[in-house]
Amino acid sequence: MSQAPIITPITLRGAAGKLAAWEVEPPAGTERRGTALLVPGFTGSKEDFEEMLPLLAAAGYRAVAYDQRGQWESDGPDEVSGYTLVDFVGDLLGVVDQISPTEPIHLVGHSFGGYVSRVAVIExxxxxxxxxxLASGPSSVADINFPPPLLVAQAVEAGGQEVIWEQMDAVMAQADQQPAPQRREFLRERILRTKKANIIGILTCMAEPPVKDPAVLRDSGVPLLVAYGDTADLWAPEVHERFAKQLNAKTAVYHGSGHVPNEDVPAQVSADLVAFWKEQA
Structure with a gap:
């Protein structure tokens, strides 16, 4: 019987210092199908893919996830000027070259991680x-259930990371989705340890669509999948569906899931990814 895949902490290089990452290798004897990189979103981290990474590895894919600059356990500058979209994209492309210097990889971007990823794909x-x-709509300024990013940035500038945590905690309580005490403490600590400049920098990035013309991404030649939950995501299902049509992308819908299908239904998301990736073999 083959051993279950094990998550291994690794350190990658970013332009602003070390990037904390997790890596899972396929079990011995498993056909190796390639490498996958998963990129977290705003206030997220590699832990957002904790359930998915071993499942992807069991299917034959070396799976890697990392904290973006200034997130959680990764280094990052203290100045907001060090968190432009160019900076995030540069880190991502550097990570790709480190984990797979010659072979192309499968890329998954969750929420803001999808903003960064789509620019990297175009470049x-x-x-x-x-x-x-993955739960990553066209923009954060239209057709989204999110306050204007620059207004949120002003609140964080005045009140610090605690402002974001209080908002998140209130949303979870209103939705009757309060996590277990240990999980809640992790979420709080992660936000408080994420650099304030990272949070403001990402919100500033979100004030403009990462790609103004979907045709540019569509015409990249890279096979595309738009995957999303149909319940209480930041973008309504019809927004994701319209975006997918503009991109000529396949879709995967997670009924009853919200903005984090990677945590709500990790087995289903992983199975859909593997099926999509096998089509590109």
Whole structure:
């Protein structure tokens, strides 16, 4: 019987210092099908994919996730100027070159991680075998259930990371989705340890669509998948569906899931990714 895949902490290099990451290798004897990179979103981290990474590895994929600059356990500058979309994209492309110097990889971007990822795909499409937008809609300024990003940035500037935590905690309480005490403490600590400049920088990035014309991403030649939950996501299902049509992308819908299907239904998301990736073999 083959051993279950094990998550291994690794350190990657970013332009602003070390990037904390997790890596899972396929079990011995499993056919190796390639490498997958999963990129977390706003206030997220590699832990957002904790349940998915071993499942992807069991299917034959070396799976890697990392904290973006200034998130959780990764280094990052203290100045907001060090958190432009160019900075995030540069880190992502550097990570790709570190984990797979010659072979193209499968890329998954969750929420803001999808913003960063779509720019990377446009800049260097030859480095990607596929790209999945996971709960990552077209923009954060229209057709989204989120306050104007620059207004949130002003609140964080005045009140610090605690402002974001209080908002998140209130939303979970109103939705009757309060996590277990240990999980709640992790979520709080992660936000408080994420650099204030990271949070304000990402919110500033979110004030503009990452790609103004979907045709640019569509015409990259990289196979695309738009995957999303149909309940209480930041973007309504019809927004995701319209975006997918503009991109000529396949879709995967998670009924009853919200903005984090990677945590709500990790087995289903993983199975859909594997099926999509096998089509690109």
């Amino acid at each position: 260097r499409p030859q480095r990607f075998r596929s790209f999945t937008l």
